[in-house]
Amino acid sequence: MAETTRSAGTAAPARTSRTRGAKASGRETGRAATPAPGADVPAGSASGSGADAETLIGYYRQMLLIRRFEERAARAYTEAKIGGYCHLNLGEEATVVGLMAALRPTDYLFTNYREHGYAIAKGITPDRVMAELYGRSTGVSKGWGGSMHMFDKEARLLGGYGIVGGQVPLATGAALAVGYKGGDDVVMCQMGDGTAAIGAFHESLNIAGLWDLPAVFVVINNGLGMGTTVENSSAEPELYKRGAAYRMESARVDGTDVVAVRDAAVLAVEKARADSRPYLLETISPRLKGHSVVDPARYRSKEERDALKAADPLARIALDLAERGILSHDARDALDAEVTAEVDAAAAFADGSPAPDVSTLFDYTYATPVPGELRRLPADPVFSS
Amino acid sequence: MATVTYRQALRDTLRAEMIRDENVFLMGEEIGLFEGSYKITEGLLKEFGPRRVRDTPIAEEGFVGAAIGAAMLGLRPVVELMTINFSLLALDQIVNHAAKIYGMFGGQTSVPVVIRTPGGGGQQLGATHSQNVELFYSFIPGLKVVAPSTPAEASAMLKAAIRDDDPVLFLENLALYNTKGELPAGVEDLEPAQIGRAAVTRPGTDITLIGYSRMARVAAEVAETLAAEGVSAEVVDLRSLRPLDRATIVESVRGTGCAVVAEDDWLTYGIGAEIAATIQEGAFDWLDAPVRRVAMAEVPLPYAKSLESAALPSAESLLTAARDTLRATGRLALETAS
Numbered sequence: 001m002a003e004t005t006r007s008a009g010t011a012a013p014a015r016t017s018r019t020r021g022a023k024a025s026g027r028e029t030g031r032a033a034t035p036a037p038g039a040d041v042p043a044g045s046a047s048g049s050g051a052d053a054e055t056l057i058g059y060y061r062q063m064l065l066i067r068r069f070e071e072r073a074a075r076a077y078t079e080a081k082i083g084g085y086c087h088l089n090l091g092e093e094a095t096v097v098g099l100m101a102a103l104r105p106t107d108y109l110f111t112n113y114r115e116h117g118y119a120i121a122k123g124i125t126p127d128r129v130m131a132e133l134y135g136r137s138t139g140v141s142k143g144w145g146g147s148m149h150m151f152d153k154e155a156r157l158l159g160g161y162g163i164v165g166g167q168v169p170l171a172t173g174a175a176l177a178v179g180y181k182g183g184d185d186v187v188m189c190q191m192g193d194g195t196a197a198i199g200a201f202h203e204s205l206n207i208a209g210l211w212d213l214p215a216v217f218v219v220i221n222n223g224l225g226m227g228t229t230v231e232n233s234s235a236e237p238e239l240y241k242r243g244a245a246y247r248m249e250s251a252r253v254d255g256t257d258v259v260a261v262r263d264a265a266v267l268a269v270e271k272a273r274a275d276s277r278p279y280l281l282e283t284i285s286p287r288l289k290g291h292s293v294v295d296p297a298r299y300r301s302k303e304e305r306d307a308l309k310a311a312d313p314l315a316r317i318a319l320d321l322a323e324r325g326i327l328s329h330d331a332r333d334a335l336d337a338e339v340t341a342e343v344d345a346a347a348a349f350a351d352g353s354p355a356p357d358v359s360t361l362f363d364y365t366y367a368t369p370v371p372g373e374l375r376r377l378p379a380d381p382v383f384s385s
Numbered sequence: 386m387a388t389v390t391y392r393q394a395l396r397d398t399l400r401a402e403m404i405r406d407e408n409v410f411l412m413g414e415e416i417g418l419f420e421g422s423y424k425i426t427e428g429l430l431k432e433f434g435p436r437r438v439r440d441t442p443i444a445e446e447g448f449v450g451a452a453i454g455a456a457m458l459g460l461r462p463v464v465e466l467m468t469i470n471f472s473l474l475a476l477d478q479i480v481n482h483a484a485k486i487y488g489m490f491g492g493q494t495s496v497p498v499v500i501r502t503p504g505g506g507g508q509q510l511g512a513t514h515s516q517n518v519e520l521f522y523s524f525i526p527g528l529k530v531v532a533p534s535t536p537a538e539a540s541a542m543l544k545a546a547i548r549d550d551d552p553v554l555f556l557e558n559l560a561l562y563n564t565k566g567e568l569p570a571g572v573e574d575l576e577p578a579q580i581g582r583a584a585v586t587r588p589g590t591d592i593t594l595i596g597y598s599r600m601a602r603v604a605a606e607v608a609e610t611l612a613a614e615g616v617s618a619e620v621v622d623l624r625s626l627r628p629l630d631r632a633t634i635v636e637s638v639r640g641t642g643c644a645v646v647a648e649d650d651w652l653t654y655g656i657g658a659e660i661a662a663t664i665q666e667g668a669f670d671w672l673d674a675p676v677r678r679v680a681m682a683e684v685p686l687p688y689a690k691s692l693e694s695a696a697l698p699s700a701e702s703l704l705t706a707a708r709d710t711l712r713a714t715g716r717l718a719l720e721t722a723s
Contacts (some may be wrong), residue, residue, distance in 0.1 A: 051404070075399055123505070141489065142491030145489045145490055149463025149490060151494065152493070153493055158457060158491060162479050163482075166481055168450070170451075170453055170454035172447070172454060173450060173452055177457075180436065182458075198444050200447060202443070203444035203446055206444065207441070207444065207447050283672075362490060364488040364491060365499075367492070367550035370579070370581035370625075371582060372582070372628035373581065382631070382666050383631050
């Protein structure tokens with residue numbers, strides 16, 4: 001359920017003013033300048049046409065878990081349990097879950113700074129993700145990374161990165177390494193729409209196209225780079241079309257439809273794996289809230305805010321599952337209670353976990369320690385004895 | 386003992402390390418078909434093929450980042466950047482990523498990448514191609530920065546850099562490539578150097594001359610001149626800019642009572658400033674004269690030979706600073722200090 005462009009010179013479907021799919025999804029952002037979910041994306045499946053009931057309930061549960069986790073994170077932030085920046089996946093749950101469903105456990109993932117949901121969907125327990133947000137030693141990065149820098153070798157989450165576009169060259173190199181070693185894993189690289197304007201994005205896609213690397217670049221287009229619209233930051237706002245410049249197949253998909261996202265991602269991942277060719281996938285995935293917890297999103301009009309409520313992917317799948325008799329109201333409530341309890345437990349785990357010991361401050365500067373390395377606290381002399 | 390050029394030592398060491406470890410591979414601009422802008426990689430594409438000797442587009446941020454990503458998965462990429470000036474295009478990948486990945490993920494993955502790059506003025510290349518910006522990298526915890534001055538050191542240091550689990554900036558200098566030196570053993574048998582250790586390359590009692598890369602060789606030359614005049618100069622070759630071997634510096638200055646630091650970069654906030662501060666903190670009571678610094682003139686390096694020569698630190702400028710310092714301590718009579 002996606003538009004695709006297959007190679008340089010192949011005309012991609014023209015952008016139309018008609019908001020296709022709007023009737024099916026009942027969503028419009030109200031601002032023409034911002035891609036609406038469903039706009040330019042073929043009217044998709046109602047969620048679930050291509051998945052069995054059990055799979056769909058599994059997706060719903062994961063989406064709900066991420067939703068409740070993020071709501072809890074927002075609360076913990078206002079309670080000053082979480083510091084620094086905190087970028088939430090609220091509204092992007094269908095994208096997160098759909099993308100991760102397309103990966104094998106051995107496939108690698110690089111993300112940007114909006115990665116809590118990805119960490120959970122890639123198989124890291126909410127306990128360890130929440131503990132990282134709390135800056136505890138039990139966190140996924142032992143408290144060194146925080147919200148933006150989660151990493152787990154076993155889950156093959158190779159990091160959340162805070163510099164826009166910084167992860168794209170790294171993912172390209174990881175894809176090179178996979179091929180160098182003769183494996184057939186795929187490297188997925190998640191990024192936001194703002195990244196498509198960055199030099200590292202272009203350099204990396206060029207290298208991946210040139211060297212036939214098994215990388216799937218996924219642009220999560222939520223319509224805004226912080227508060228700047230795609231139209232105000234990109235000469236070509238239909239970002240998936242950039243793939244053509246690098247002889248890379250590309251597609252755009254409705255990011256509020258978990259099955260559509262999964263199907264598009266499966267296609268991308270399969271091509272990367274089978275042909276060792278990179279792929280560019282764009283998802284239209286509005287975020288429901290601001291750029292980060294502290295952003296009240298005043299740049300949005302009332303109409304846009306109202307439209308966003310209708311764009312909620314969690315409500316969409318819940319309604320769909322109810323209408324098709326897959327998940328009753330009671331079963332949904334029970335699932336919610338179960339997931340909420342899991343998130344409560346994660347928060348309790350984080351709260352009860354120890355802060356990293358100050359004696360470990362110098363443990364992670366160098367993997368191969370050397371004489372002469374300063375292990376000096378601010379008041380210590382530089383040279384003693 | 387074999388006498389080889391600095392260039393040959395690098396090439397032989399790259400080759401030996403590639404034979405030793407299948408995970409070592411090379412990437413960079415013009416290193417394959419063209420055999421390297423400075424011919425360090427001559428013959429290596431023919432021997433190892435394009436999988437292990439990889440020509441890149443002129444896109445430093447992209448390919449340096451790709452090397453870092455490949456290193457995260459256990460490969461040992463050795464990147465050649467045509468000149469250190471171009472490393473500025475990859476600054477985000479080097480400083481924000483290579484240097485931070487081990488720390489910000491709590492030690493879960495290291496980045497064993499080597500970035501080789503020459504710098505240095507004196508070739509009339511103008512302002513943007515003649516910089517020594519090693520300070521930018523030496524400032525950053527998480528990076529290792531080495532700058533060997535002789536073929537033997539270059540070989541031993543390159544081995545160490547390739548086998549090290551951390552990102553290493555391996556600084557060369559255009560003026561060194563054709564210089565010769567002896568290798569104490571065949572390149573395969575050379576022991577890797579210890580990164581983070583300075584070397585006292587000439588013992589002395591009257592003054593300490595501290596340099597690295599080209600200026601370490603200049604310091605050795607000046608020490609020779611001073612010896613002919615009856616002055617015993619000790620030469621410290623830093624070799625490693627981060628981590629910095631403060632103990633060796635301080636110990637030397639405590640022995641001689643005075644020091645001149647010679648650096649091929651700009652003075653303000655430069656490497657010499659850090660050395661001088663270290664001496665102040667570690668050897669103040671032993672000092673008989675203020676620490677002097679010899680560095681580049683604080684200008685964008687000009688093209689015209691007359692201007693460029695005047696701006697660069699040289700044996701003459703170091704000799705002048707050393708004599709001034711020796712006079713201040715009374716170790717050189719006023720009349721002999723011409």
